[in-house]
Amino acid sequence: MNRSFETFADLPEAGSEPPPRSALSQRLGRLRLAVLFARRELRTGTRGFRVFIACIALGVATIAGVGSLARGLTDSLDLQSRALLGGDLETSRVHRPLQPDEQAAMDKLGPTSSVATFRAMARSPASGDQTLAEVKAVDGAYPLVGTLDVAGGGDPHALLAEHDGRWGVLADPALAARLGLKLGDPITVGTLEARLTGLIAREPDRLASGFELGPRLMLDARALPATSLVGPGSLVTWRTRIILGEPAPPDAVVTARKTALDAAFPDAGWRLRGRSEAATGFADSVRRFAQYLTVVGLSALAVGGVGVANAVAAFVARKRATIGMLRSLGASGLFVFAVALIQVIAIAAVGIVIGLVIGALVPPIAGALLAAKLPVGGLGGVFPGALALAALYGLLTALVFSLWPLGRVHDVSPSVLVRDRIGADGGGRPRRGYAIATGLAALALAGLAIGLAEDRRLAAVFVVGLAGSFLLLRLVAWALGSMARSVRPRRAEIRLALAEIGRPGALTGTVVLSLGLGLTLLVALAGIDRNLRDELAGRLPATAPSFFFLDVPRADLDGFKTFLTTEAPGATVTSVPMLRGRLLALKGIPVADYKVPKTVEWVLSSDRGITFAAKQPDHSTLTAGTWWPADVSGPPQVSFAADIARDLDLEVGDTVKVNVLGRTLEARIANLRTVDWDTLGINFVMVFSPNTFAGAPYSELATLSFPDGGREAEEVRLMRDLGRTFPTVTAVRVKETLETIDGLVDQLALAIRATAGIALTASILVLAGALAASHESRIYDAVILKTLGATRWRLIAIYGLEYLILALATGLFAVAAGSAAAYAVVAGIMKIPFHLSLASAAGFTLFAVAVTVGFGLVGTWRALGHRPAAVLREL
Template identity: 30%
Template structure:
């Protein structure tokens, strides 16, 4: 208790004297930055997940070929979840004048649980939202079904034995994105009308869907309960099980937000490390006096550690309040940008903020504090006896261990955390090494130039180690600012441009070989570019390396589903599509006539397929086998036609095939679709604009969130610069006093200091520009899988802005020292 009381009392005295304020400010801003990022990203990610939940019209979905056991609904009710049901199946519809194949969807009154449907009372345009499905006796249909049945709104059609009246055109289903490749246009009606249709019987191709929505904890608990009770033919889906296009957008959005949080953690550690080093140097006299008064080395060390821990708790509390206030104000400012209101954050960022404050203080400040216990009492008489330098292995172990743990905790992505940690360690080492080398190279120049330049260069070279530390801190801070200001913009712009406005928004499938030519002519006749048609062959994956492939041998449910169904295979020519990239093996060349398969890398990982494996597919009763000659990465969010498995030229030429294509069509060209369907009734045109809008919404919201989240990270970067300048404030005050005592004019001293900071800022900007370029390229290639071309403006702003900014910041940070009379400074023994 005596130790705690003394540490608390001394903390108050130190605070009043200003010794701990730099460290406290660094901790407060660090925790506020990390916490605000945590609170805001927590809310934004929840909002993104809610938006993505529209893919299912729910938070969780269970699909089955048979009606679910009542226990699933009973458990959902017990856990307080809201539920809905729908049944979908293909059937032939009959009108007064025609009949057509359609995909029927009978929905319960509570559908949809997430999102809203959109319907229109006219065939084109003028749609509005609908919070529930059609009432009994009514039906909503897609516009192309009106053309196939030759009916208008208000007409009656027969769904099996039940007549229903077509009242609205269905323009958008919130859960359509999860099943865009339907074989026929949609008709939606009430689940209450389903028994009267008498369409369901033994052998019917029907899919039952049970939808659930609720809070995260209840959904997670229900998922854990339901998964072991699913039987063959049943599948549980959540937001994370989305289509590849949407899943890629969600993942990249979360990665960008995670990067914002990681940058805050990295800069927080740098700021605290610099501030703690300055604090330990200032406390060497205090430690020596305590040792002279009888305090043991252990007692001195415990006092300083407890003092910093208490400060960390107080600073963390203040940082939590500032972080929550900052994100709350930000959420209010951005309320108009989000169609969904941002959910309340969880308590996780609170614990994260406290942990960041304490672990950052301990991990980055402890190496410097451990020196204080070793200050010899003789320092009271001999000021040259300071604390011994901390062990390099201890500094590196604590810093890297703390930073690695915080990065992994913040990101939740070991790969992202690993790259950032490795990059940070390498960049800090390079920054310090190059900074030390630059300081040494400047030494011969200290005798050249004017008085201000010589004075500034002399200061840099005379304090070689300290200048290298400052230069490294400045370089790290400027590098972070460059990443935030320029590289971030380039990466986000490249991400948004990955889905251009003219990206394909329609797919056409079930095109017969003799229809390809006339359909191309139809496009050309309308002045449009004819799309490229790709052959699509249905085949079942049966063997790998002559071993049979069975669904039960896979523990992954997705792998079991893939093996249990037919694949859409295709044949690729010698040219690889622009949105595909070979990651292993070789693409087919003109000289190679050997048959082979090219497999998408994600599918290969799921099914355990490796380069060189011989795969066999059963196509129309014929076995076709070939080795895997390449693995590909596919940009699924490009909305181009892509396949999981491609065959080499000639491998599947003799097999029956239909054709598929994708194309962009604006509203003015929409009549082309009706003409194509009337001329070729067997084709199916799929409108994926709703899914594309889902992807664009996620991109826009994630980009906007990142833009503002990085404002908080900016504060952490500025803290590094502030702490680096303050670390030599007392030293510069004493040097200025000595120079002025020796006759130097105040203006000469100011010019010398500004020159020193300008040179240091220019050198730091040069290092930072190199670091930001390298880090940007690594992030683009290894994390976000995006193209990145360094902007030459980055170097201009880095070097010029670094010199001007650090010179200004240095002058502002030290001008108070120049205002004090020299005798006052020298009389304090500072």
């Protein structure tokens, strides 16, 4: 028995000499022996580790599901990019289609198709109802790639053709529902009187059009002149798609053709996109949203980590006799640690596998449930990269929260066999090596979360915030225990409840940590969502115009204003010239080579609305430079929005090159001015001096603001009257636009809440597990108090007060910390006013009380059911 335990299992036969063994073979022998012991211990099952497994599985499933779905979407975008764009290459330009030489160059590259897109009012002649529609005029070659499907079948081009002097149109089912139309009913677009001949079931290139405010209305390009909506200065986007060959050429060929076209027409002012750029905005949104949900999944893992630590600590306590026996047989502390660690990793692997299976099922299930809403299909399949990353997160989380309690077994003494509970875990802190290993595992987890993040700054903030939350919650638990020990109330029930909170091994730390983390996250997300909704639904409609009117002809402007002031007396009407232009260069540097922050990439990525003015716009203040005189002449000058100029590193005196109406011009920045984007009024990044566009064709952009914000009835009446008098003017009702945006916020909020609910579920699991683990000690406490004369209801009151105090402290901290985090996001990042809802704060606090007290009393009631005599016999 004096030989070490490691060599005892390998004793040679009597009369023989032990063969010499290298250090490596000795280590491998000890490892095999540790695996053997761990495997035998695991035969008893996973009792005590169910919460451990559930917490790991929940977090891994979230990360694996989000990662797999994001990868499935992006892979589908890549595979279907040709159909999404409508070809291999696309040119797009506002105001004017391709010129003959440009079209000839395109035709040499392969088959082409052209479409025109714009916003207009679609009207029902029968009812007078109208709605904003996204109109697409297509030629006979559309679509070059993919199929345009019509509900019920049929040839789309035959349905769009002219019959009996009336053109046919195809509509999104939502548009037909808004106007109360059925197939065959008349519909008006501008001055075109058409007939609804079909409903669009699938539009292959819908995603390439970007964000749209209204449902689709499709017509034949030959019917465009009859609408009277297309003319000089009209806000029409002309797109031409090209097929470069069959089968689809490599991306390198597409890039080469794109570069050659840009070189051949440097001043075309178009936007050239290859098929790989068909849905870059959507793909970026998917990646950002996936990162956000991954962060929430990591929060669920972190919350579950508390349950992991509790389960491992309970495991060490249960195995103290076994550990003591192994130590008495000569096993080293490192060997005992290895046996325990192998068991924990094996059990963690069970949770990881369960989580991976659930996560792998997310893409096909989401694809089936959201087939009508997702822009791409084919989300089935397994994505090993996403699953491997989730598994690594799960393994590192298990190590971070188990190494510390497992490290204590190193110093467990054989004396536990005779001292029962004394020295069960070898002390409060493990040896330095185990503490260092815990720190390294935590650093590896944090480094993985930050290093693989799309936005590393956001990930770093999350990691620091999560670590800070752990420390704060530990501090809250310590403070609560200290106060409980220092207070000595007269009433026995309160004194005993406080004693339970402040005693060694109390539930205080577990309850505060587990429930506090999940509830803090939920409070923060709810606060952000609520304030964003208040901003959209409350302040903006009160200050924003009621209507935007697009494409008001210059010749009709006076009559149009007279009509508005007559139909809406007291309303404020404003108008400005409106053109679209594309920035080509800043400070002489082409925009393709100009490095800008992601926050202002939108300024350079597409055409911008621009205007010109002799006077400084109202409600703006110059921050640098001076405004030009009313009779300005000479080279073009431009006023730039100060916040955008700062992010683009532009100053007064710098030059910008813009293409407008096919004309490339260079203007000097004369001044910088403040712009209040939140008002939704007429604001422009660039305002040019009036001499810049002398003689250029343009339309007017007008707004109407009711003094009381406007009522729905008068806004609907105005739209109907406007449609009859000015059929070519497009009216955008701001409240409808905000409702559309609010709908998108609803969908995002639903996903966010569902994922945050996972973190809260992990919190409740940890809480339930901790209460279950304390069941034995509750039985002993209850028996002793019963023996001393305590009644069942007095014991319930004692434990109920304990849980109530813990829940109130945790709930109040979660409300305070979550509200602070929401304030940082809302006021610091979104730059909108923050309002704390006391009703929500009270609701979350009551939720914490209900969960904690409810679970606690259920466990207490079970503990009180044990008869004292049966328990006392075992003491």
